[in-house]
Amino acid sequence: MSPAASAGGLLAHLEAHRGDVDLRLELTATPGRPVALVGPNGAGKSTTLAVLAGTHRLADGRIELAGRVLAGDGVDLPPERRGIGLVFQDYVLFPHLSVRDNIGFAVRVRTGRAAGRAAAEPWLERFGFTALADRLPAELSGGQAQRVALARALAGEPALLLLDEPMAALDVEVRAEVRAELGELLRGLPIPTVVVTHSRADVEALGDEVLVLEAGTVTQHGTAAELRAHPATPYVARLFASTPE
Template sequence: MTADPTPQATAGSGVPLLDAHLVVDRGAFRLDLPLTINPGEVVALLGPNGAGKTTALRTLAGLLPLSAGHLALAGREFDHPNRRVWIPAEQRPIGVVFQDYLLFPHLTALDNVAFGPRRHGLNRHQARQRAGDWLARMGLAEHSRRKPRQLSGGQAQRVALARALAVDPALLLLDEPLAALDARTRLDTRAQLQHHLAEHPGATLLVTHDPLDALVLADRLVIIEHGRVVQEGNAATITAQPRTDYVARLVGLNLYRGHADGYAVLLTDGFRLTTGDQHDGDVFVAFPPSAVALYPDRPDGSPRNTWPATITGIQRHGDNLRIQLTGPIDVAADIIPLAAAHLHLTPGQPVWAVVKATETRTYPAAPG
């Protein structure tokens, strides 16, 4: 059986259950990721393709060794190259839910869940009893005799989660756990997953591309690009003050960097914006696509933030249309379909874009 977290790493103690600095060299790419997770905490790891998310997950799971740094869980070292410490995957108190679940197709749901406890020393009867308990907690008791092909996507996801939790993992790794589900099933399963994660006393790392999964399920977000952390914090902090283009797109904001002189910000490409906040020095300026108004002709009154633009793309975005614009700055605008029809918007069409100063947010940028 896996050991329980040490007394120094229990919920509320303030001592991280996972204490790691993941340094992995893979050719020209280097992952350099400090990462701590407290007992009972859910951390979401986000980033674009190639950022290092999968490398981080494989390293934590024991499928890929560290090049440098360290990995300790519940006070025990599992990977420390300088000290020649390496504990293989099967000996780590870690549960993993893969994107495609990877359930054993020839085993029933019950025996899929019992597999881990059996590997950790329980006899067949004990392992199946524990598996039955976990399937009941997942609302799947009546499906225990079914094989994976007889389960829906949401049911298979819950079996995979039960299998991961049945070994009492100190660390639970979730690799895009909802990506394989359709929109309706995803909504229901996300709510169920949120409930089960709230009851998990160990540390949880959620690797995802989906900002909604991260915002709903995680206590803290860690965002990496090119193998390094670019922003970290709770959802409110991240959404209020994104610090890279990727993070801005993730939370649905237009983001620009420039130099502020009072209420005027000179952007790096030479365009000037008037903002509602007074600053001096390097700043970020952010505003939502809904703050961008579009006009077929230059509007009367000449608002300060007015510029000519050209439509480069139109996509449906929820109940609105997301209009991509190029011009002095690239910007996204959200408008209702009726307004788009009234303006006869098409790609290549010239328009005028307007953003009120009061719709912008300005905050300091670290030198870079």
């Protein structure tokens, strides 16, 4: 067992094929140190999340999380048995469910509505949603919907959190505030997190470690400061020359 995985972390050796993407990468993530996966469109970022989550098959390699093999070595656990929470860029809240029932949905499916509502309560309080608990998603702002989606993912007590472009659907005016809150939250979680983005601001605020993915391969790995000071590819140079959103 790897040190990262035995400490509650993620160790993934991924080979996968999806459309024009041939993905080959190694990814390690430990609790309290979010990993930002950044790259241009078509680089394989979404494929990486799909393979980790179990919605796309691993062609070769191994995924180990908190000492448990999720895929590889003859194992291929279905998504519902992997213990992974996902937050998508459009949040995908259930429009007919209240904030409370959206947050408690994963627990509700497993053990019933009462348990789901009980599981939602600490997250309602933590995110300041107690007064909004009975509202429907259509009554929320973009920032509030993003927080509800995050609370829903965490209420299921996942062993790994995956976020796909978490700022993309937000208005520019609120991104900085939400980004700062999210960075603080991710660094305080007892589980590893992986954030997919194409944004310099997300990389700098949310990624303690940064993997640059180009054409399915990691072309640079380090901190945002290291990548900014010594870009290894033209894409990395352009990324850090851009104006943060």
